Amino acid sequence: MGTTTTRRSNLSLRVPPLPCPFPSEVNPHVEKVDAETLDWLVETGILEDPEIVERYRQAKYGWLGARTYPYAEYHALRLATDWCAWLFAFDDAFCETGRGAGEISRALPRLFSVLDDLEPGQEVDGVFTRTLLEIKTRISTYGDDDQLDRWRAVTKDYLFAQVWEAANREADVVPQVDDYIFMRRRTGAMLTVFALIDIASGCRLTAEEWRHPDVRAITESANDVVVWDNDLISYAKESDGANSCNNLVSVLARHRGYSRQQAMEAIGAMRNRAIADMVARRPSLEALGSEAVLAYVRGLEFWISGSVDYSLTSSRYAAARQAEAPKPSAR
Numbered sequence: 543m544g545t546t547t548t549r550r551s552n553l554s555l556r557v558p559p560l561p562c563p564f565p566s567e568v569n570p571h572v573e574k575v576d577a578e579t580l581d582w583l584v585e586t587g588i589l590e591d592p593e594i595v596e597r598y599r600q601a602k603y604g605w606l607g608a609r610t611y612p613y614a615e616y617h618a619l620r621l622a623t624d625w626c627a628w629l630f631a632f633d634d635a636f637c638e639t640g641r642g643a644g645e646i647s648r649a650l651p652r653l654f655s656v657l658d659d660l661e662p663g664q665e666v667d668g669v670f671t672r673t674l675l676e677i678k679t680r681i682s683t684y685g686d687d688d689q690l691d692r693w694r695a696v697t698k699d700y701l702f703a704q705v706w707e708a709a710n711r712e713a714d715v716v717p718q719v720d721d722y723i724f725m726r727r728r729t730g731a732m733l734t735v736f737a738l739i740d741i742a743s744g745c746r747l748t749a750e751e752w753r754h755p756d757v758r759a760i761t762e763s764a765n766d767v768v769v770w771d772n773d774l775i776s777y778a779k780e781s782d783g784a785n786s787c788n789n790l791v792s793v794l795a796r797h798r799g800y801s802r803q804q805a806m807e808a809i810g811a812m813r814n815r816a817i818a819d820m821v822a823r824r825p826s827l828e829a830l831g832s833e834a835v836l837a838y839v840r841g842l843e844f845w846i847s848g849s850v851d852y853s854l855t856s857s858r859y860a861a862a863r864q865a866e867a868p869k870p871s872a873r
Contacts, residue, residue, distance in 0.1 A: 555803055557774050558810030560850050563821060564843035567612035568605075571619050576604020579623045586676070587669045588631045600857040603627045609848030610735070611841070614742035621680050622738050628673055629731050635670070636704060637785060643708040653701055657694045685741040688749055696733035703728035707788045716787045716796040726790065727762065730769035732845070736761060739841030745834040757835060760823050763816040764842040768849050770813045774806055775853045817846070 569575070580599055583589045589598060607623030614622060636646055652671050662679040666672050682690050707729050710717055717725070727733070740747045751757060773790040786792055794805035820842070827835055 555777070555806060557777075558807050560771055560774070560810070560854075561814065561817075562847045562850055563817065564847045566609070566847040566851055567844070569608035569612045569614060569619055571616045572604055572608035575607060575616070575619050575623050576602055578620060579604050579607070579627050582624055583627055583631065586673050588628070588673060594634075597857075598627070598630075601630075602856065603630060606848070606852040606856070609852050610845045611739075611742045612844060612848070613837075613840070615744070618684060618738075618742040618744075621677070621684060622735065622742055624680075625677050625738065626735060628670075628677060629734070632670060637707060641708060642712050643705045646708050647705045650701055650705070654698060657698060681738070681741065686746065688752075689737070689741055689746065692752060693734060693737040696737055699728045700731045700734055707785070710787050711785060714787065716792050719793055719797050722788075722790060722793045723766070726769050726773075727765050729788070730765065730772065732765045732768050733761070735845070736764070736842065739838050739845075740834060743834075743837040743841060745837035747834045747838055751830075751832060751835055751838075754830070754835075756823055756826050756830075757838070760820050760827065760839060760842060763819045763823075764846060766816045767813045767820075767846050770809050770816075771846075771850055772853065774809055775850075777802075777806070 580595070580603075583598060584595055589595045603626060604623055606626055607619055610626075611619055611622045636649070649670075652666070652668060653674060656666060656671050656675045657678065660666060660675055660678075662675070662682070664675070666675055678690070678694070681693055685693075703725055706725055709715075747757075770790055777789055777791045790809055791802055791805045794800050794808055795802050798805070798808070800808060824839060827839055
């Protein structure tokens with residue numbers, strides 16, 4: 543059982559170092575895709591308010607896609623970047639606005655019906671359902687049935703996990719540590735973007751490779767690193783908001799008795815251990831002799847380096863970090 547949140551102090555915090563041993567690259571299609579993804583968000587109706595459109599323009603989500611899928615051809619990069627932008631927009635509309643668990647759960651049947659039942663071109667109401675069907679159609683175009691099924695399954699997990707987050711917000715409950723770590727692997731949507739790696743690389747994982755214990759383990763470690771890094775980087779943005787209870791800093795501070803700075807340092811150590819686990823597991827994955835597995839592992843590594851590089855420069859988080867920084871004293 544969780545406990546209620548407490549009011550945060552106004553002390554400035556320091557994000558611990560986020561070392562990354564993996565390469566960092568940028569896809570050459572970045573500028574084109576960045577502009578086209580923003581156009582897609584507007585043309586589909588996901589974004590309507592001019593101020594929100596400008597906020598997304600400044601956030602440059604095309605750079606997230608370009609850094610996390612630097613190896614992708616243009617069409618695959620557009621698909622992955624549009625999907626990332628859809629997730630950000632869904633998060634802003636449903637998760638950062640304090641919507642209740644009931645409201646989100648009532649949206650699930652239509653979203654699940656898109657994922658499970660609807661075919662390309664079928665009529666569907668609602669901007670997020672229409673665009674979800676479009677994304678699904680593009681995945682089925684560039685991937686096979688197994689790849690589409692993997693993406694559908696983890697996307698349903700992600701959507702349902704938003705109800706859990708909303709329930710925490712409604713009750714002002716900070717979840718227990720183990721519960722949070724387990725659910726954060728789903729609320730962060732990372733499995734949905736990892737499911738696009740072998741489509742973007744053009745090296746298809748077989749069903750057996752996708753289920754291989756070492757592939758599953760390195761996927762879990764990569765998932766943890768990205769979402770824990772995000773909790774650290776986004777804490778300044780979220781710490782006064784409706785979703786502050788759903789952050790590992792708050793969780794460790796509540797249930798381990800840490801100060802917020804101690805919680806951040808502990809998370810930094812946790813993510814470093816997860817990266818070390820990835821590095822240690824790589825030889826056994828290389829020993830499988832599969833080009834697709836190695837391409838997938840490289841894709842996970844690019845997600846870690848790319849998400850850190852993007853998040854530390856993105857306006858989505860930079861303004862909050864600057865507000866959290868110590869102010870110079872008056873003279």
